[in-house]
Amino acid sequence: xxxxxxxxxxxxxxxxxxxxxxxxxxxxxxxxxxxxxxxxxxxxxxxxxxxxxxxxxxxxxxxxxxxxxxxxxxxxxxxxxxxxxxxxxxxxxxxxxxxxxxxxxxxxxxxxxxxxxxxxxxxxxxxxxxxxxxxxxxxxxxxxxxxxxxxxxxxxxxxxxxxxxxxxxxxxxxxxxxxxxxxxxxxxxxxxxxxxxxxxxxxxxxxxxxxxxxxxxxxxxxxxxxxxxxxxxxxxxxxxxxxxxxxxxxxxxxxxxxxxxxxxxxxxxxxxxxxxxxxxxxxxxxxxxxxxxxxxxxxxxx
Amino acid sequence: xxxxxxxxxxxxxxxxxxxxxxxxxxxxxxxxxxxxxxxxxxxxxxxxxxxxxxxxxxxxxxxxxxxxxxxxxxxxxxxxxxxxxxxxxxxxxxxxxxxxxxxxxxxxxxxxxxxxxxxxxxxxxxxxxxxxxxxxxxxxxxxxxxxxxxxxxxxxxxxxxxxxxxxxxxxxxxxxxxxxxxxxxxxxxxxxxxxxxxxxxxxxxxxxxxxxxxxxxxxxxxxxxxxxxxxxxxxxxxxxxxxxxxxxxxxxxxxxxxxxxxxxxxxxxxxxxxxxxxxxxxxxxxxxxxxxxxxxxxxxxx
Numbered sequence: 001x002x003x004x005x006x007x008x009x010x011x012x013x014x015x016x017x018x019x020x021x022x023x024x025x026x027x028x029x030x031x032x033x034x035x036x037x038x039x040x041x042x043x044x045x046x047x048x049x050x051x052x053x054x055x056x057x058x059x060x061x062x063x064x065x066x067x068x069x070x071x072x073x074x075x076x077x078x079x080x081x082x083x084x085x086x087x088x089x090x091x092x093x094x095x096x097x098x099x100x101x102x103x104x105x106x107x108x109x110x111x112x113x114x115x116x117x118x119x120x121x122x123x124x125x126x127x128x129x130x131x132x133x134x135x136x137x138x139x140x141x142x143x144x145x146x147x148x149x150x151x152x153x154x155x156x157x158x159x160x161x162x163x164x165x166x167x168x169x170x171x172x173x174x175x176x177x178x179x180x181x182x183x184x185x186x187x188x189x190x191x192x193x194x195x196x197x198x199x200x201x202x203x204x205x206x207x208x209x210x211x212x213x214x215x216x217x218x219x220x221x222x223x224x225x226x227x228x229x230x231x232x233x234x235x236x237x238x239x240x241x242x243x244x245x246x247x248x249x250x251x252x253x254x255x256x257x258x259x260x261x262x263x264x265x266x267x268x269x270x271x272x273x274x275x276x277x278x279x280x281x282x283x284x285x286x287x288x289x290x291x292x293x294x295x296x297x298x299x300x301x302x
Numbered sequence: 303x304x305x306x307x308x309x310x311x312x313x314x315x316x317x318x319x320x321x322x323x324x325x326x327x328x329x330x331x332x333x334x335x336x337x338x339x340x341x342x343x344x345x346x347x348x349x350x351x352x353x354x355x356x357x358x359x360x361x362x363x364x365x366x367x368x369x370x371x372x373x374x375x376x377x378x379x380x381x382x383x384x385x386x387x388x389x390x391x392x393x394x395x396x397x398x399x400x401x402x403x404x405x406x407x408x409x410x411x412x413x414x415x416x417x418x419x420x421x422x423x424x425x426x427x428x429x430x431x432x433x434x435x436x437x438x439x440x441x442x443x444x445x446x447x448x449x450x451x452x453x454x455x456x457x458x459x460x461x462x463x464x465x466x467x468x469x470x471x472x473x474x475x476x477x478x479x480x481x482x483x484x485x486x487x488x489x490x491x492x493x494x495x496x497x498x499x500x501x502x503x504x505x506x507x508x509x510x511x512x513x514x515x516x517x518x519x520x521x522x523x524x525x526x527x528x529x530x531x532x533x534x535x536x537x538x539x540x541x542x543x544x545x546x547x548x549x550x551x552x553x554x555x556x557x558x559x560x561x562x563x564x565x566x567x568x569x570x571x572x573x574x575x576x577x578x579x580x581x582x583x584x585x586x587x588x589x590x591x592x593x594x595x596x597x598x599x600x601x602x603x604x
Binding site for chain 1: 319323326327397400401404405421424426428430431432433434435437438439440441442445541543544545546547548549550551552553556557560561563564565582584585586587588589591592593597598601603604
């Protein structure tokens with residue numbers, strides 16, 4: 001069986017996690033990492049023995065590009081790769097924009113005969129699958145999702161959004177549970193010299209990622225003291241006849257990377273069946289994400 | 303939108319639960335109940351205002367038949383309905399036989415242009431979906447499923463298997479957790495007069511449903527004292543970077559009925575796309591099981 005050729009786009013925590021997850025998967029191989037500028041790779045020991053380029057067209061044939069870049073840059077990059085005939089997996093996380101973008105990107109994918117798994121990762125993504133299963137098992141009921149538990153966890157989309165603000169040297173945005181289905185945010189920010197803390201606090205609090213939740217911003221001298229990669233979440237459905245709870249905790253970027261790497265298989269199996277399109281996680285059969293050469297292998301543990 | 307026409311085959315606890323779940327679903331309607339002999343319905347208030355027949359061909363057009371009958375009778379009945387051009391949903395639960403039967407029934411479904419969702423319900427079924435998602439989110443790791451918790455719960459397949467033994471008047475088979483991924487069985491049996499308790503205990507313990515687990519059989523005067531419809535289960539995956547637990551508890555036949563009724567939608571959406579076949583729960587996209595007329599409605603809460 002020919003291995004699936006994968007490119008990692010971006011070299012943050014998620015990109016590094018994807019490299020590890022690809023190495024654990026015998027059906028996949030890493031064609032290279034796309035990073036701008038590629039010359040940065042010379043100083044990065046984690047990229048030793050890895051082909052690093054600044055443009056995906058400089059790599060040999062790539063089946064699937066994993067977009068390990070800030071969520072807000074994702075839609076344009078999906079289009080770029082779809083137009084090159086390359087399948088994509090991303091972890092776009094703005095829930096409200098998902099149905100509209102999915103339809104727009106679906107048209108391109110179908111015309112270019114590629115498959116994209118869109119807006120996947122932990123939530124949206126596998127949590128969306130959990131919510132669907134809970135609804136299937138309990139037709140009437142009420143589902144809530146709560147992030148961060150008591151100690152809080154690192155939200156990657158939120159952290160990236162703060163880091164993108166001019167004047168922010170480094171930041172971490174934590175999410176803490178604030179009652180069932182509710183959360184609050186704690187943001188630690190290290191400022192660049194000469195920037196106004198009040199202006200930056202206002203920019204954070206008015207950002208779409210934060211404006212709907214209680215948000216506390218603290219300016220600190222060194223972010224490392226407050227940093228973490230941990231996150232946790234709970235999906236709960238209470239119904240007339242069935243009650244269900246799913247809890248998960250772990251290293252957030254590694255978790256996202258595992259899911260993105262599993263999605264590579266759903267791209268290729270869908271492409272092989274000629275089912276081109278841009279799909280959310282719940283629009284492809286779960287079996288398509290699982291490793292295994294035969295149906296029997298994939299159904300193991302069913 | 304035309305409603306999907308459904309027939310319930312069998313009138314035990316699961317069949318009754320399906321009737322309730324269909325009534326909660328505005329896209330479905332109950333064409334009738336198939337029960338042998340149909341004349342029993344005259345004495346059953348739960349079947350008032352319901353069309354009851356002893357043969358499905360006596361009902362008007364049926365899109366999907368829900369097989370609410372003992373698991374061991376399921377494979378033959380699926381074939382019967384597939385050959386009549388009717389889609390089926392069942393809760394066949396013998397894990398080892400699933401891959402082989404799925405392939406056999408897939409050939410018939412494709413030739414008759416129908417869709418069957420095979421071996422669904424709680425476990426196998428939605429739990430299989432949970433196990434798949436957990437593996438997607440944590441590529442390396444170890445998954446265990448534990449049934450019944452501390453107080454135990456009613457296993458429907460096990461109970462039906464005991465009730466099928468000659469000499470058993472009534473029975474309930476409870477499953478209790480016995481350590482992570484392990485369980486033990488407690489079986490309460492009400493005997494018919496003139497039957498030998500030792501022979502029946504031996505028949506239970508040598509049955510495939512029981513032979514691999516510690517099983518205690520108690521003979522009682524009145525089963526009602528020991529009866530329950532409650533069950534619970536836990537799926538757990540421990541991984542290098544992510545830990546996940548799913549727990550669920552509820553009324554076991556209602557729970558199964560909810561899932562079977564959700565599967566009706568996956569039959570019809572697959573049939574409408576011309577994707578005929580016999581599929582396990584994880585072989586159809588989760589979105590196909592959800593209610594909603596449009597993609598936006600189905601993606602709500604994604």
